[in-house]
Amino acid sequence: MAVSGVAKQPSSESFDLTLKGDRALARYSLGVASKFDVPTVVMLCVSVITGYLVLPPLYSVVQTSLFTTKLTGEIDQFTLRYYEDLFRELQVLGPFLNTFYFSVGSAVFATLLGGSIAWIVVRTDSPLRGLGYFTAFASFGTPFILYTIGWLLLLGRAGPVNYWLKIWFDQAGPVINVYSMFGMILIESLLWSPFVFLMLAAAFRSMDPSLEEASAACGARVWQTMRRISLRLMLPAFFSVMLLIFIRTFESFEIPALVGLPGDIRVLTTSIYLDAQKLPPRYGSAGAFSVLLMVVVAATLYFYFRMTREGDRYQTVTGKGYRPTVIRLGRWRYLAGAGLVTYSVVLLVLPFLIILWASVLPFYMQPGIEGLTKLTLKNYVAALHFPKVTDAIKNSVLLGLGSASFVMALTLLASWLLVRTKIRGRWLLDLMTTLPLLFPGIVMGLAILRFYLFVPIPVYGTLWILLIAFVTRYIPYGIRYTHSGLLQLHKELEEASYVAGASWFSSMRRIILPLMTPSFLGGWIFIFLLSAKELSMSVLLVSPQTPVVSVAIFELWENAQVGELAAFGVIWTVILVTVAIVYYAFARRYGIQQN
C-alpha cells in the first residue's frame, strides 16, 4: 500500500524539502544544535507512532477482505468473493438508499442541533448556558446501549409518548412509529449532537470578533453577520463534524439493528451482519465494506485537504484580542434559554428518567401508578454484586485517562504538521490518522489480538493492549479536534514567538498549547467518555484480570433483565457525570473553559 511506504520513509522526503515554502518557519532550534530541523523530527516521530498503531490493523482489514480463512482463523485463499457480494448488495437499491438517507439525515440534523446549541452557549448572553456543557457531558457519559433502550422504551408502541399522543389525538393505534427511518435518524442525531456541540463550541470560542465587528459596522444585522461571516469562518469545523458523523453513521450498526430492523428498514450494515452471521464467523464482507469506505473517505479527505489548503482564510485567532464578543439577544435570550432547557430535557432528562424508572422496578412496566407500588432496589444490589465491579470501574477510568491524554498529545503534533508545515505527502498522514475511523471494531479487535499474540511484546492479557487499541481507535477524533482548532490559530502568533527567540518546544508549550486549550480539552474529555463506552474491541481484548465497564454492561445487555442493566447504567452514568463535573469545575476555575 502507498500508505505504508510513506510511513516508513517520511524523513528522506522531508530532508530535501526543508520547508522551502515557508520561510517564516524555516529554522527552529531544538535547543541542541543539530542538522535535523524540528518539523522533520516531529514528522518522523509522529509518523512512526501513528504507523505503528494504524498499519497493522489496516493490513489486517485489507487482508480479511481479500482472503478466505480456515476454520482455525488462518489465512487461506485469495478471493474476490466478498467484494462481489458487496457490489451485489450495493445494487439492491433499498438498503443502499436507506443507508444514504440515514447518514445524511443524521449528519445534517445532528450538526444543526449541536451547532445551534453551541452557538447559543458560546456566543450569546442566553441564561443557563452552563446547562449546555452539563447536558453534553452527561448524555455522552450514558452508555450507548442504555441510551438506545431508553429511547425505544420512551417512543415505543406502548411507551409514554405514544400513550399521551393517543389521548391527545384520540387515536386507537400508536401515533409515532419509532421503528422507522424517522426514529433511526432522531436517535442517531441525538446521540451525536453532544459531539457536535463539544467540537463546535471549541471552534465558536476561537472566532475572530473583528470580522464580525466589521460586518456590524457596515450595518449588517446579526442574522446577516452570522450567515455571511460567522458561519463561513466555521466552514472547516462544520465540514469536519459532518464528515465524521456521516462516516460513523454510514458504518454504524446498532441503531439500524435495534431501531430500523424491527420496522423492516435495512441498511448496508444490517444486511452484511445478517448475511455474515455464520459458523464459523466470517468477517470478509465487513472487511470489504470498510475497504470501500476507506477509498471513498480517502477521496473526500483529499478534497477536504485541498479546500483547507488555503487555511489562512480560516485563521481567526490572531494576535489581536480574539475573545469573541457576546451577542446580545435582548428579549430573545429567554427563547434561547428555553431552547437550552428543551435540549437538555430531550437529550438527557427523558432517557435518563426512563432508565432510572426501569432500574427501580422488578420488571419493566410503563410509567404509571402501578409501578410506584412495586419500587425496589434489588437491581442495584444485583448490579453492585456484579463480579469485579470495582476493578472494572478502576480499569475503565485508567484507560480513559491514558487514551485521552496520549491521543490528544499525538494528534496535536500531527495537526501541527498538517496545518503549519508544507512537508509533501502530509495528506497521507491525515489519511492515516483518519483510517481507524473506518475499521470495523471487531476486525480491528481481532487484528490487535493476533498481532500481540505473535509479536513478542508482552501486552497480551494486560491493560496495555486495551490502551493501544483505544488510542488507535480514537486518533481520528483527536485529529478532528486539534486540526480545526489549529486552523483557526493564526500562524503569526507562533512566528512572533520564534522571532522573539523562543525554541520550538517553548513556543508549543507557551503559545500553541494555551491557545489551543478549548479544543484540546474538548477533545480530551470527548475521548475519555468515548473510551469509557468502547465495546467492540474490548470484548475480545479483556482478560479475566482486566475487566472493564463497557463489557460488563454488554454482558448485562445480552443476558440480564432490563432492570439490572439500567441499574448498572445509572451507577456508571453517575460516576462519569461526576468526572465531567469535576473536570468542568476545574476547567472553569483555571479559566480555560468559559469566557
Place this chain on the structure above:
Amino acid sequence: MVARNRDMPTIVALLTAWVLSAGVASAATVEEIALMNRADRQKILVEGAKKEGKVSWYTTLIVDQVVRPVKEAFEKEYPFIQMEYFRGNSERIVQKMLAEYQAKRYDVDIIDGTVSPTMVRRTGYLQRYYSPMLAEYPAELKDPQGFWGTTNLYFFATGYNTRMVKPTEVPKTYEDLLHPRWKGQMMWSTSCGSGAPIFVGTILNTMGAEAGKAYLQKLKAQNIAKSTASNRQVLDLTIAGEYPLALQMFNHHAFISKSAGAPVDWQPHEPVTATIHTVALAKNSPHPHAAMLLLDFVMSEKGQRVYQQANYLPSHPKVPAKQADLKPGPRFKRVYYINPDAQYDKGNEWVDYFNNVFLK
C-alpha cells in the same frame, strides 16, 4: 554463571528434582489423562491436580448466575484447585482460543457453549475425554466419540404478555401462530444461536422440507418484527407491552420474570426446540488433571444441583429443574434436541433460509 564448589550439591539436587518432576509430568499426555479409565483414576487426578493448582475455563455461561456458584462449589470440593474463568459469547471465546492456539499459547483447559465446542472441534483443537459421569446421560446428550458432555439444556417456547393475551387465546400449536389475529403482533430475535434461524431449523427438520417450507411461507405473511437484540431483551419488550407475543423465547426466562410478578407466561409448541449446552476439553489443556476433575464435577449429580439452584435446567436425567415443568414432563413432552454438530452443519442453511424468506 559462576557457581562456587560449595553450591554444587544444591544445584545438582535441584536439577535432579526438576528433571524428576518434569519426567513425572510428561509421563502422561493430555490425551492419556483425558481418556484414563481405571480404578485409581480419581486418585491420580487428585494428585496431578494438586501440582497444577488451577484450571481455566472459557465459558459462555453467565458469571453472576451460575459460573460463580459452580466455582465456589468446585473449590469447596477441591480446595487445592483455583478455578479461573473468561466469559464471552460463543464467537468471542472461540476466536480467543483459536488465536491463542495459533500463537502456541495454551491457556485454556475447558470450553463450553451450545456450538462453541463444536466450532473448536472442527479445527482439531479439542481432546476426546472419558468421564464416568457420562454413563448416566442418554445418548442424545453426549457425543458418541467423547468430544463433549453436557451440563444444561435450553427449551424454547412462545412468551406472551398476559395482559394483552388471555390464556385461552394463546396460540397452542405452530399452526395457531398463523391466525390473522397475530399479524404484526409478534417479535423474535435474529440471533443465529437462539433466535429465528433455530426456529426455522426445527420446522424444516420436524415437518419435513416441503411442509416446513410451506409453513414458513405462511408465517412470513404474519410480518414478525425482527430484532438483533437477544432473546432476553425481546422478552422484556413483550413484558413492556411492545408486542404481545415473543417467539422462540427461553422458557426459564419467562418463568423467572413471571416469578418476579411480570405479566408474562410461556406456551410450548410441540415438538419443543431444545439446545444443548456442551462442555469440552482443550487439546493442549495445561492443567489436564484439574480439568478432568472439573468436567466430572459439573456433570455429576452434585454439580448439577448447583445448576439447578441457579435456575438453569440441568441435563442430568435424575436432576429435575428447580421449577419442574420447565423440563419435559406434564407441560410438554415431545422435544426436538438440536445436536450441536447438526446445528454447526445446517445452521448456515437455516440462517440463509431465514434471510431469504423473512428479510426480503
